[in-house]
Amino acid sequence: MNNLENSRVFVSHLEAEHRRLDQAVTQVKESMSPGDAPAIPLSSTNQVLGLLEELRLQLIHHFHDEEQEGCLDEAACRCPSVSDEAKRVRHEHVELLSELDEIILTMKLESKLHESLTNITSRFQDFAHTLRQHEAAETRVIESVFGSEED
Numbered sequence: 001m002n003n004l005e006n007s008r009v010f011v012s013h014l015e016a017e018h019r020r021l022d023q024a025v026t027q028v029k030e031s032m033s034p035g036d037a038p039a040i041p042l043s044s045t046n047q048v049l050g051l052l053e054e055l056r057l058q059l060i061h062h063f064h065d066e067e068q069e070g071c072l073d074e075a076a077c078r079c080p081s082v083s084d085e086a087k088r089v090r091h092e093h094v095e096l097l098s099e100l101d102e103i104i105l106t107m108k109l110e111s112k113l114h115e116s117l118t119n120i121t122s123r124f125q126d127f128a129h130t131l132r133q134h135e136a137a138e139t140r141v142i143e144s145v146f147g148s149e150e151d
């Protein structure tokens with residue numbers, strides 16, 4: 001396969017991964033507020049933590065793939081006009097992972113102290129929003145250079 005073919009394969013893989021991550025985020029959100037409960041019920045703490053840890057592992061793997069496959073770097077090389085945006089989204093990986101780590105740690109501490117877990121839900125909503133914006137920006141960069149799955 002030549003470089004362009006490799007890149008098209010990677011675009012399909014990336015888009016499938018983004019859909020999978022989106023499902024994992026939705027699963028966490030649903031586990032946090034069963035029946036639209038305002039705070040995470042203490043009885044759900046372990047389940048929510050398990051899903052958060054799974055999401056964390058998926059994200060580590062996903063970000064590693066994006067960085068090692070070099071698709072963002074290649075997009076920046078082929079099309080210098082997207083270079084700044086490619087760099088910006090790449091740097092967001094560290095921030096996103098560190099925020100998710102904080103959420104997990106805070107939830108562990110608060111559930112041990114039997115404190116209200118209301119803030120965790122809204123903090124995770126903010127995280128999910130930032131992650132969605134990140135993935136959308138990344139998809140725009142990649143598709144503007146290599147085309148989309150439908151092309």
Ligand SMILES: [Fe+2]
Pocket residue numbers: 063066089093134135138
């Ligand atoms: Fe990314």
Ligand SMILES: [Fe+2]
Pocket residue numbers: 018062066135138
């Ligand atoms: Fe991504």
